[in-house]
Amino acid sequence: MDLLAVFSHTLQVTLPVFAMVFLGIVFNRIGWIDAHFISMASALVFRATMPTLIFLSIVRADLDVALQPGLIVYFLGFSVLSFFLAWGWAIWRCPYEERGVFTQGAFRGNCGIVGLALAANQYGDYGLSLGSILVGGIIIVYNVLSAIILAYYSAGARSGIAAILKHIAKNPLILGVLLAIPFAYFDIDLPAWLLTSGDYFGAMSLPLALVCIGGTLSFTSVKRSSSLALDASLWKVVWLPLLGVLGAFALGYRGRELGILFLFFGTPGAAASFVMAKAAHANAKLAANIIVITTVASLFTLSAGVFILKLVGWI
Secondary structure, three states: OOHHHHHHHHHHHHHHHHHHHHHHHHHHHOOOOOHHHHHHHHHHHHHHHHHHHHHHHHHOOOHHHHOOHHHHHHHHHHHHHHHHHHHHHHHHHOOHHHHHHHHHHHHOEOHHHHHHHHHHHHHHHHHHHHHHHHHHHHHHHHHHHHHHHHHHHOOOOOOOHHHHHHHHHOOHHHHHHHHHHHHHHOOOOOOHHHHHHHHHHHOOHHHHHHHHHHHHOOHHHHHOOOHHHHHHHHHHHHHHHHHHHHHHHHOOOOHHHHHHHHHHHOOOEOOHHHHHHHHOOOOHHHHHHHHHHHHHHHHHHHHHHHHHHHHOOOO
């Protein structure tokens, strides 16, 4: 296999996504965007444009192809396992009060934005459709487990079962998935003008969200990062993706499915980790450092992973 061709393909997958993140960094530095813009734009993506994108991708999906119970169960099951692996490591290595933030940062990825963007860039409509279904499930897993671990270790947390269920039920991304499935299953046709308008609206999601991620990054935080942040970041972008891919390979997954699993397992830390840590009165600075480190590091780890998997013929 031509190494240059493999390397070129790798860059085609990862660089367009991280170029948008880099633009966010530049725009923030030169004053074209600020904290207010990022806050409002992020809310627009979360509440409206991303649910629209997910809804349309599932409505147009061939569920016989995109809805793969075995793969979905493995992805969610390994994500739960990664939570307990990270928690076990935190018990061994972390001070008691830092264990919740460390665990959340080590296992929770930005699947809804970075993972979905990478899957769509690599596998087109198939990646977007299957990725959207995976996002709908993982949002529930991430929110429930993060709320539990932060509540357990943070005295200021107020995350009872009722609050968790209410948060999940109101999540626009989950609602977008649930609303789309009957439309796709019963093959309900939507007006052409509505689909076109939805395409225009949903297309803003990934570039706008990625620019906002870039705008929130602070490299000063990286310089002040603790060993705990570095340790959690290694779990997130190196050890868990490695274990997840090896497990999937052992179960017989290859090609597009294994590629999407790797891209989702290897995503950087989710911005929601900082929000939840702050709300729980936990160490929000540690959460922010993990997000910054994993976002920067994942540019290299995801590129290296795609290159290696492509080179050995697994994807």
